[in-house]
Amino acid sequence: MRLLCLSNGHGEDTIAIRILQALQQKSDVTIEALPIVGEGHAYQKADIPVIGTVKVMPSGGFIYMDNKQLVRDIQGGLVKLTLEQIKAIHTWAKSGGMILAVGDIVPMLFAWTSGLPFAFVATAKSEYYLRDENGFIPRKSWWDDRLERSTGCIFQPWDRWLMKRPQCKAVFPRDRLTAQVLKRFHVPAFDLGNPMMDGLEWSGVKESDCLTIALIPGSRPPECFANWELMLRALNAMMGDFQRPMRFLSAIAPGIDLDHLHHLLLSYRWTSTESNIYVNGYGEKQATLQLMPGRFAECIQRSELAIAMAGTATEQFIGLGKPAFIMPGEGPQFTPAFAEAQTRLLGASVTLVEQPSQMGNAVRSLLENPDRIQMIADNGHRRMGEPGAADRISDRLLEILKTC
Structure with missing residues:
Protein backbone atom coordinates (compact mmCIF):
# COMPACT_ATOMS: atom_id res chain seq x y z
CA MET A 1 0.00 0.00 0.00
CA ARG A 2 1.23 3.47 -0.92
CA LEU A 3 0.00 6.88 0.20
CA LEU A 4 1.07 10.38 -0.83
CA CYS A 5 0.08 13.28 1.41
CA LEU A 6 -0.38 16.78 -0.05
CA SER A 7 -0.70 19.76 2.29
CA ASN A 8 -0.43 23.51 1.93
CA GLY A 9 0.79 25.24 5.05
CA HIS A 10 2.64 24.81 8.35
CA GLY A 11 -0.55 24.06 10.29
CA GLU A 12 -1.76 21.69 7.59
CA ASP A 13 1.59 19.85 7.63
CA THR A 14 1.24 19.34 11.37
CA ILE A 15 -2.33 18.04 11.08
CA ALA A 16 -1.31 15.68 8.27
CA ILE A 17 1.57 14.27 10.31
CA ARG A 18 -0.72 13.38 13.22
CA ILE A 19 -2.90 11.34 10.85
CA LEU A 20 0.06 9.75 9.07
CA GLN A 21 1.74 8.73 12.32
CA ALA A 22 -1.48 7.11 13.52
CA LEU A 23 -1.66 5.27 10.20
CA GLN A 24 1.95 4.09 10.48
CA GLN A 25 1.22 2.52 13.88
CA LYS A 26 -1.51 0.35 12.36
CA SER A 27 -0.04 -0.76 9.04
CA ASP A 28 3.06 -1.05 6.86
CA VAL A 29 1.78 1.49 4.34
CA THR A 30 4.53 3.37 2.47
CA ILE A 31 4.00 7.08 3.12
CA GLU A 32 5.51 10.06 1.30
CA ALA A 33 4.57 13.73 1.28
CA LEU A 34 4.65 16.83 -0.88
CA PRO A 35 4.18 20.14 0.99
CA ILE A 36 2.76 22.53 -1.59
CA VAL A 37 3.58 25.55 0.61
CA GLY A 38 6.91 25.87 2.39
CA GLU A 39 9.76 23.40 2.65
CA GLY A 40 8.08 20.75 4.78
CA HIS A 41 10.43 20.80 7.77
CA ALA A 42 7.75 19.12 9.88
CA TYR A 43 7.70 16.10 7.54
CA GLN A 44 11.46 15.83 7.64
CA LYS A 45 11.40 15.96 11.44
CA ALA A 46 8.83 13.15 11.44
CA ASP A 47 10.99 11.04 9.06
CA ILE A 48 8.38 11.17 6.30
CA PRO A 49 10.11 11.42 2.89
CA VAL A 50 9.32 14.48 0.80
CA ILE A 51 9.04 14.14 -2.98
CA GLY A 52 9.22 16.81 -5.66
CA THR A 53 10.27 20.45 -5.45
CA VAL A 54 9.55 22.57 -2.37
CA LYS A 55 10.13 26.27 -1.93
CA VAL A 56 9.14 29.15 0.34
CA MET A 57 7.13 31.79 -1.55
CA PRO A 58 7.12 35.50 -0.57
CA SER A 59 3.48 35.35 0.59
CA GLY A 60 4.03 32.36 2.86
CA GLY A 61 1.02 30.74 1.18
CA PHE A 62 -1.53 33.53 1.64
CA ILE A 63 -2.01 34.62 -1.95
CA TYR A 64 -5.79 34.55 -1.54
CA MET A 65 -5.53 37.34 1.05
CA ASP A 66 -4.04 39.95 -1.26
CA ASN A 67 -3.57 40.19 -5.02
CA LYS A 68 -0.22 41.89 -4.45
CA GLN A 69 0.97 38.72 -2.72
CA LEU A 70 -0.02 36.70 -5.79
CA VAL A 71 2.04 38.97 -8.02
CA ARG A 72 5.06 38.62 -5.72
CA ASP A 73 4.72 34.83 -5.73
CA ILE A 74 4.49 34.69 -9.51
CA GLN A 75 7.62 36.79 -9.72
CA GLY A 76 9.21 34.42 -7.21
CA GLY A 77 8.58 31.38 -9.40
CA LEU A 78 5.11 30.19 -8.35
CA VAL A 79 4.05 28.98 -11.82
CA LYS A 80 7.24 26.99 -12.35
CA LEU A 81 6.98 25.50 -8.84
CA THR A 82 3.34 24.49 -9.37
CA LEU A 83 4.07 22.75 -12.66
CA GLU A 84 7.00 20.89 -11.12
CA GLN A 85 4.86 19.76 -8.21
CA ILE A 86 2.04 18.52 -10.44
CA LYS A 87 4.60 16.62 -12.51
CA ALA A 88 6.01 15.02 -9.37
CA ILE A 89 2.51 13.94 -8.28
CA HIS A 90 1.79 12.39 -11.68
CA THR A 91 5.11 10.55 -11.65
CA TRP A 92 4.38 9.18 -8.18
CA ALA A 93 0.86 8.16 -9.25
CA LYS A 94 2.15 5.86 -12.04
CA SER A 95 2.93 3.19 -9.44
CA GLY A 96 -0.56 3.34 -7.92
CA GLY A 97 -1.74 4.12 -4.43
CA MET A 98 -3.88 6.76 -2.76
CA ILE A 99 -3.57 10.48 -2.03
CA LEU A 100 -4.47 12.30 1.17
CA ALA A 101 -5.09 16.03 0.59
CA VAL A 102 -4.98 18.28 3.67
CA GLY A 103 -5.93 21.94 3.53
CA ASP A 104 -8.09 23.67 0.94
CA ILE A 105 -9.08 23.21 -2.69
CA VAL A 106 -5.48 23.40 -3.97
CA PRO A 107 -4.21 20.04 -2.61
CA MET A 108 -7.60 18.50 -3.40
CA LEU A 109 -7.35 19.69 -7.02
CA PHE A 110 -3.78 18.36 -7.28
CA ALA A 111 -4.99 15.02 -5.89
CA TRP A 112 -7.80 14.84 -8.45
CA THR A 113 -5.42 15.47 -11.37
CA SER A 114 -3.44 12.36 -10.35
CA GLY A 115 -6.26 10.03 -11.38
CA LEU A 116 -5.86 8.09 -8.11
CA PRO A 117 -8.38 7.66 -5.29
CA PHE A 118 -8.07 10.41 -2.71
CA ALA A 119 -9.40 11.59 0.63
CA PHE A 120 -9.65 15.19 1.76
CA VAL A 121 -9.13 16.66 5.24
CA ALA A 122 -10.88 20.02 4.98
CA THR A 123 -9.03 22.24 7.45
CA ALA A 124 -9.64 25.62 5.84
CA LYS A 125 -13.43 25.95 5.77
CA SER A 126 -16.23 25.58 8.29
CA GLU A 127 -19.95 26.31 8.22
CA TYR A 128 -19.34 28.41 11.33
CA TYR A 129 -18.02 31.12 9.01
CA LEU A 130 -21.61 31.43 7.73
CA ARG A 131 -23.86 30.19 10.51
CA ASP A 132 -24.08 28.75 13.97
CA GLU A 133 -26.58 26.31 15.43
CA ASN A 134 -29.22 29.08 15.42
CA GLY A 135 -28.91 30.06 11.76
CA PHE A 136 -26.97 32.37 9.42
CA ILE A 137 -24.73 35.09 10.89
CA PRO A 138 -25.45 38.57 9.44
CA ARG A 139 -22.53 40.05 7.51
CA LYS A 140 -21.53 43.71 7.38
CA SER A 141 -21.39 43.56 3.59
CA TRP A 142 -24.75 43.01 1.88
CA TRP A 143 -22.94 41.50 -1.11
CA ASP A 144 -20.98 39.00 0.99
CA ASP A 145 -24.14 38.09 2.87
CA ARG A 146 -26.15 37.35 -0.28
CA LEU A 147 -23.27 35.65 -2.13
CA GLU A 148 -22.36 33.26 0.66
CA ARG A 149 -25.91 32.31 1.51
CA SER A 150 -26.85 31.77 -2.14
CA THR A 151 -24.93 28.49 -2.42
CA GLY A 152 -26.21 27.16 0.91
CA CYS A 153 -22.76 25.96 1.93
CA ILE A 154 -19.35 27.36 2.85
CA PHE A 155 -17.86 25.13 0.16
CA GLN A 156 -18.40 26.58 -3.30
CA PRO A 157 -19.92 24.46 -6.12
CA TRP A 158 -16.46 23.73 -7.57
CA ASP A 159 -15.28 22.47 -4.17
CA ARG A 160 -18.27 20.17 -3.92
CA TRP A 161 -17.83 19.02 -7.52
CA LEU A 162 -14.38 17.69 -6.64
CA MET A 163 -15.68 16.12 -3.43
CA LYS A 164 -18.36 14.22 -5.34
CA ARG A 165 -15.99 12.78 -7.97
CA PRO A 166 -15.80 8.96 -7.86
CA GLN A 167 -12.08 9.33 -7.00
CA CYS A 168 -12.96 11.09 -3.73
CA LYS A 169 -13.54 8.34 -1.22
CA ALA A 170 -13.93 10.45 1.93
CA VAL A 171 -14.10 14.04 3.13
CA PHE A 172 -13.24 14.80 6.74
CA PRO A 173 -14.68 18.22 7.73
CA ARG A 174 -13.41 20.00 10.82
CA ASP A 175 -16.70 20.03 12.78
CA ARG A 176 -20.09 18.36 13.01
CA LEU A 177 -22.05 21.30 11.63
CA THR A 178 -19.99 21.33 8.42
CA ALA A 179 -20.30 17.55 8.01
CA GLN A 180 -24.07 17.75 8.34
CA VAL A 181 -24.34 20.43 5.64
CA LEU A 182 -22.02 18.57 3.22
CA LYS A 183 -24.08 15.40 3.55
CA ARG A 184 -27.11 17.32 2.27
CA PHE A 185 -25.13 17.80 -0.96
CA HIS A 186 -24.37 14.05 -1.16
CA VAL A 187 -20.69 14.50 -0.31
CA PRO A 188 -19.06 11.42 1.35
CA ALA A 189 -18.44 13.40 4.55
CA PHE A 190 -17.43 11.73 7.81
CA ASP A 191 -17.82 13.45 11.18
CA LEU A 192 -14.72 12.09 12.91
CA GLY A 193 -13.54 15.23 14.69
CA ASN A 194 -10.77 17.76 14.19
CA PRO A 195 -7.15 16.51 14.30
CA MET A 196 -6.07 20.04 15.28
CA MET A 197 -6.93 19.04 18.84
CA ASP A 198 -4.61 16.03 18.88
CA GLY A 199 -1.07 16.14 20.24
CA LEU A 200 -1.74 18.95 22.71
CA GLU A 201 -1.29 16.92 25.89
CA TRP A 202 0.91 18.23 28.70
CA SER A 203 1.42 16.57 32.07
CA GLY A 204 2.89 19.43 34.09
CA VAL A 205 1.32 21.43 36.92
CA LYS A 206 -0.33 24.78 36.18
CA GLU A 207 0.64 27.78 38.29
CA SER A 208 -2.04 29.64 40.24
CA ASP A 209 0.02 32.48 41.67
CA CYS A 210 -0.48 34.87 38.75
CA GLY A 385 -14.23 18.82 19.09
CA GLU A 386 -12.56 16.26 21.30
CA PRO A 387 -9.05 14.79 20.82
CA GLY A 388 -8.62 11.50 18.95
CA ALA A 389 -9.67 12.56 15.43
CA ALA A 390 -6.33 11.57 13.85
CA ASP A 391 -6.75 8.02 15.10
CA ARG A 392 -10.34 7.81 13.84
CA ILE A 393 -9.44 9.26 10.43
CA SER A 394 -6.51 6.85 10.07
CA ASP A 395 -8.89 3.91 10.64
CA ARG A 396 -11.07 5.10 7.76
CA LEU A 397 -8.05 5.69 5.51
CA LEU A 398 -6.81 2.18 6.18
CA GLU A 399 -10.15 0.76 5.06
CA ILE A 400 -9.92 2.78 1.82
CA LEU A 401 -6.28 1.82 1.23
CA LYS A 402 -7.15 -1.88 1.37
CA THR A 403 -9.44 -1.41 -1.62
CA CYS A 404 -6.95 0.58 -3.75
Missing part, protein backbone atom coordinates in the same frame (compact mmCIF):
# COMPACT_ATOMS: atom_id res chain seq x y z
CA LEU A 211 -2.41 35.60 35.57
CA THR A 212 -0.79 33.52 32.82
CA ILE A 213 -1.30 34.66 29.22
CA ALA A 214 -0.15 32.95 26.02
CA LEU A 215 1.27 35.11 23.23
CA ILE A 216 0.67 33.59 19.79
CA PRO A 217 2.18 35.84 17.07
CA GLY A 218 1.94 33.42 14.12
CA SER A 219 4.46 31.14 12.44
CA ARG A 220 5.57 33.02 9.32
CA PRO A 221 8.25 35.71 9.23
CA PRO A 222 8.35 38.63 8.70
CA GLU A 223 4.67 38.97 9.63
CA CYS A 224 5.16 37.38 13.05
CA PHE A 225 7.65 40.12 14.00
CA ALA A 226 5.15 42.86 13.18
CA ASN A 227 2.51 40.95 15.16
CA TRP A 228 4.96 40.56 18.05
CA GLU A 229 5.51 44.32 18.20
CA LEU A 230 1.75 44.93 18.32
CA MET A 231 1.54 42.47 21.20
CA LEU A 232 4.34 44.19 23.10
CA ARG A 233 2.48 47.48 22.74
CA ALA A 234 -0.63 45.78 24.13
CA LEU A 235 1.34 44.37 27.08
CA ASN A 236 2.83 47.75 27.95
CA ALA A 237 -0.64 49.27 27.88
CA MET A 238 -2.37 46.55 29.90
CA MET A 239 0.16 45.93 32.68
CA GLY A 240 -0.80 49.15 34.41
CA ASP A 241 -4.42 47.95 34.57
CA PHE A 242 -3.73 44.89 36.74
CA GLN A 243 -2.55 44.62 40.33
CA ARG A 244 -1.92 40.86 40.29
CA PRO A 245 1.39 39.43 38.97
CA MET A 246 1.40 38.50 35.27
CA ARG A 247 3.24 35.82 33.35
CA PHE A 248 3.43 35.76 29.55
CA LEU A 249 4.40 32.61 27.66
CA SER A 250 5.11 32.41 23.95
CA ALA A 251 5.73 29.16 22.08
CA ILE A 252 7.78 30.34 19.12
CA ALA A 253 7.33 28.39 15.88
CA PRO A 254 10.28 26.69 14.13
CA GLY A 255 12.30 28.99 11.90
CA ILE A 256 11.58 32.19 13.86
CA ASP A 257 14.67 34.27 14.63
CA LEU A 258 14.81 34.56 18.43
CA ASP A 259 17.41 37.33 18.22
CA HIS A 260 14.89 39.53 16.41
CA LEU A 261 12.31 38.93 19.14
CA HIS A 262 14.98 39.61 21.77
CA HIS A 263 15.84 43.04 20.34
CA LEU A 264 12.16 44.00 20.12
CA LEU A 265 11.69 43.02 23.76
CA LEU A 266 14.61 45.20 24.82
CA SER A 267 13.19 48.14 22.87
CA TYR A 268 9.94 47.82 24.86
CA ARG A 269 11.76 47.95 28.20
CA TRP A 270 11.85 44.23 28.89
CA THR A 271 15.05 43.12 30.66
CA SER A 272 16.71 39.79 29.93
CA THR A 273 17.42 37.83 33.14
CA GLU A 274 18.36 34.42 31.76
CA SER A 275 18.03 32.48 28.52
CA ASN A 276 14.67 33.37 26.92
CA ILE A 277 13.21 34.86 30.14
CA TYR A 278 12.48 38.60 30.53
CA VAL A 279 11.03 40.84 33.23
CA ASN A 280 9.22 44.16 33.20
CA GLY A 281 8.25 46.08 36.33
CA TYR A 282 4.85 47.78 36.65
CA GLY A 283 3.69 49.52 39.80
CA GLU A 284 4.78 47.39 42.72
CA LYS A 285 4.47 44.21 40.63
CA GLN A 286 6.66 42.52 38.06
CA ALA A 287 5.71 40.72 34.85
CA THR A 288 7.73 37.88 33.37
CA LEU A 289 7.83 36.84 29.74
CA GLN A 290 9.27 33.53 28.55
CA LEU A 291 10.03 32.50 24.97
CA MET A 292 9.33 28.77 24.61
CA PRO A 293 10.51 27.51 21.20
CA GLY A 294 8.88 24.20 20.26
CA ARG A 295 6.81 24.00 23.48
CA PHE A 296 3.41 24.97 22.12
CA ALA A 297 1.33 22.39 24.03
CA GLU A 298 2.90 23.39 27.35
CA CYS A 299 2.42 27.07 26.58
CA ILE A 300 -1.29 26.87 25.84
CA GLN A 301 -2.07 24.35 28.58
CA ARG A 302 -0.45 26.57 31.24
CA SER A 303 -2.20 29.75 30.07
CA GLU A 304 -5.62 31.06 31.13
CA LEU A 305 -6.11 33.18 28.03
CA ALA A 306 -4.24 34.19 24.89
CA ILE A 307 -3.38 37.25 22.87
CA ALA A 308 -3.26 35.70 19.43
CA MET A 309 -2.61 36.68 15.83
CA ALA A 310 -2.53 33.29 14.12
CA GLY A 311 -4.81 30.81 12.40
CA THR A 312 -4.47 27.18 13.47
CA ALA A 313 -2.73 27.95 16.77
CA THR A 314 -5.54 30.28 17.85
CA GLU A 315 -8.13 27.65 17.00
CA GLN A 316 -6.27 25.04 19.04
CA PHE A 317 -6.20 27.35 22.03
CA ILE A 318 -9.93 27.97 21.68
CA GLY A 319 -10.51 24.20 21.48
CA LEU A 320 -9.17 23.88 25.04
CA GLY A 321 -12.15 25.93 26.15
CA LYS A 322 -10.12 29.10 26.74
CA PRO A 323 -10.63 32.69 25.51
CA ALA A 324 -8.42 34.48 23.01
CA PHE A 325 -8.05 38.18 22.26
CA ILE A 326 -7.12 39.02 18.68
CA MET A 327 -5.91 42.20 16.97
CA PRO A 328 -5.93 42.95 13.23
CA GLY A 329 -2.46 43.26 11.71
CA GLU A 330 -1.03 44.13 8.32
CA GLY A 331 -0.87 40.60 6.95
CA PRO A 332 -0.43 38.84 4.67
CA GLN A 333 -2.39 36.46 6.94
CA PHE A 334 -3.73 38.29 9.96
CA THR A 335 -5.43 41.21 8.24
CA PRO A 336 -8.61 42.94 9.47
CA ALA A 337 -10.62 40.72 7.09
CA PHE A 338 -8.98 37.58 8.47
CA ALA A 339 -9.58 38.71 12.05
CA GLU A 340 -13.24 39.42 11.31
CA ALA A 341 -13.63 35.99 9.70
CA GLN A 342 -12.01 34.35 12.73
CA THR A 343 -14.61 35.95 15.02
CA ARG A 344 -17.31 34.21 12.97
CA LEU A 345 -15.46 30.88 12.93
CA LEU A 346 -14.80 30.83 16.68
CA GLY A 347 -17.75 32.82 17.95
CA ALA A 348 -17.83 33.90 21.59
CA SER A 349 -14.40 32.40 22.27
CA VAL A 350 -12.58 35.28 20.60
CA THR A 351 -12.69 38.99 21.36
CA LEU A 352 -11.59 41.36 18.60
CA VAL A 353 -9.55 44.25 20.05
CA GLU A 354 -9.06 47.03 17.52
CA GLN A 355 -6.09 48.78 19.19
CA PRO A 356 -3.31 47.55 21.51
CA SER A 357 -4.24 50.26 24.03
CA GLN A 358 -7.68 48.64 24.47
CA MET A 359 -6.33 45.21 25.50
CA GLY A 360 -6.34 45.81 29.26
CA ASN A 361 -10.00 46.82 29.38
CA ALA A 362 -11.01 43.88 27.20
CA VAL A 363 -9.19 41.33 29.37
CA ARG A 364 -10.43 42.79 32.64
CA SER A 365 -14.03 42.84 31.36
CA LEU A 366 -13.84 39.11 30.62
CA LEU A 367 -12.20 38.13 33.91
CA GLU A 368 -14.99 39.91 35.81
CA ASN A 369 -17.66 37.80 34.05
CA PRO A 370 -17.57 34.11 35.15
CA ASP A 371 -20.74 33.25 33.20
CA ARG A 372 -19.10 34.42 29.99
CA ILE A 373 -15.99 32.37 30.79
CA GLN A 374 -18.12 29.23 31.16
CA MET A 375 -19.95 29.97 27.89
CA ILE A 376 -16.56 30.33 26.15
CA ALA A 377 -15.44 26.95 27.51
CA ASP A 378 -18.56 25.22 26.18
CA ASN A 379 -18.32 27.00 22.82
CA GLY A 380 -14.66 26.09 22.27
CA HIS A 381 -15.18 22.39 22.92
CA ARG A 382 -18.22 22.32 20.63
CA ARG A 383 -16.57 24.09 17.70
CA MET A 384 -13.22 22.26 17.81
